[in-house]
Amino acid sequence: MGQLDGKVAIVTGAGRGIGKGIAKVFAREGAKVVVASRTPATVASVVAEIEAEGFIAFGVVVDVSNKEQIFNMVAETVKKFGTVDILVNNAQGFGTAEKPRASTIPTPMEDTDDAEWEYTFRTGATATLWGMQAVFPHMKKAGYGRIVNFASGSGMEGFPGNTPYNATKEAIRALTRTAAREWGKLGITVNTVNPSLKTDAWNNWEANNQEFVQGLKDKMPLGFVGEPEEHGAPWVVWLASKGGEYVTGMTIFLNGGRFMN
Numbered sequence: 001m002g003q004l005d006g007k008v009a010i011v012t013g014a015g016r017g018i019g020k021g022i023a024k025v026f027a028r029e030g031a032k033v034v035v036a037s038r039t040p041a042t043v044a045s046v047v048a049e050i051e052a053e054g055f056i057a058f059g060v061v062v063d064v065s066n067k068e069q070i071f072n073m074v075a076e077t078v079k080k081f082g083t084v085d086i087l088v089n090n091a092q093g094f095g096t097a098e099k100p101r102a103s104t105i106p107t108p109m110e111d112t113d114d115a116e117w118e119y120t121f122r123t124g125a126t127a128t129l130w131g132m133q134a135v136f137p138h139m140k141k142a143g144y145g146r147i148v149n150f151a152s153g154s155g156m157e158g159f160p161g162n163t164p165y166n167a168t169k170e171a172i173r174a175l176t177r178t179a180a181r182e183w184g185k186l187g188i189t190v191n192t193v194n195p196s197l198k199t200d201a202w203n204n205w206e207a208n209n210q211e212f213v214q215g216l217k218d219k220m221p222l223g224f225v226g227e228p229e230e231h232g233a234p235w236v237v238w239l240a241s242k243g244g245e246y247v248t249g250m251t252i253f254l255n256g257g258r259f260m261n
């Protein structure tokens with residue numbers, strides 16, 4: 001028996017990195033997984049990988065900067081699987097709509113670009129809000145829902161050079177707490193994860209901030225940066241499972257002990 005047997009889960013940004021790891025592990029735990037991401041080829045390949053393991057997946061190409069596409073992602077899910085029990089708001093855009101980037105580039109706050117601020121916010125906090133609004137009627141009707149939103153230690157601790165990213169990630173934590181309070185009585189839990197995990201975004205960010213990131217790694221008592229499937233996804237499975245029903249509004253740190261509270 002899997003921890004997510006029979007549940008229907010949408011994972012945004014599941015084309016690679018943390019989202020892909022979560023999608024694969026969710027499927028192994030018995031969920032019917034909607035692999036929702038921007039690039040059609042990666043959506044198709046993650047679906048194929050899950051199916052090759054003998055599990056159930058359905059691909060939806062979505063750009064989370066677009067409200068209509070987010071609502072369509074949820075509508076497609078309900079059409080295919082009848083409902084949606086779990087939403088992981090993991091996708092996050094960087095750069096601008098015209099020139100997306102693989103991660104943030106260190107920029108002093110006083111030089112923050114309006115277009116980058118707007119796109120980072122739209123693909124972060126705004127997309128997270130739209131996703132939660134789109135799944136809410138289905139979760140309310142079922143009296144059951146698990147929402148996991150992705151924020152960042154960068155926002156919480158105010159890493160320099162990351163103004164739009166920090167602001168949108170902290171807004172996501174505020175959205176999480178607000179939804180957790182409003183929807184708790186309906187059986188819907190809402191939590192945030194602040195990860196430090198080896199992905200393309202991590203590698204790009206490290207390449208642009210070598211000394212700073214080395215300093216962060218030096219502060220990890222466990223001494224390594226975790227992997228999405230091995231060290232990230234199991235926690236998200238637990239948050240999304242029946243066993244997670246007493247935890248809401250929280251920020252969970254997946255960071256090798258670098259930041260403790």
Ligand SMILES: NC(=O)c1ccc[n+]([C@@H]2O[C@H](COP(=O)([O-])OP(=O)(O)OC[C@H]3O[C@@H](n4cnc5c(N)ncnc54)[C@H](OP(=O)(O)O)[C@@H]3O)[C@@H](O)[C@H]2O)c1
Pocket residue numbers: 012013014015016017018019036037038039042062063064065089090091092093094102123150151152153154194195196197198199200201202
């Ligand atoms: N890795 C870390 O240590 C770390 C630390 C702090 C926070 N986070 C947060 O954790 C989440 C996942 O990070 P990651 O490291 O796995 O990122 P990643 O390696 O950059 O992967 C991001 C995924 O999201 C998709 N995506 C980007 N923009 C999108 C959009 N507009 N619409 C739909 N999908 C989009 C990408 O699709 P494409 O393949 O089309 O590019 C990709 O599949 C993000 O919210 C990130 O901010 C990560």
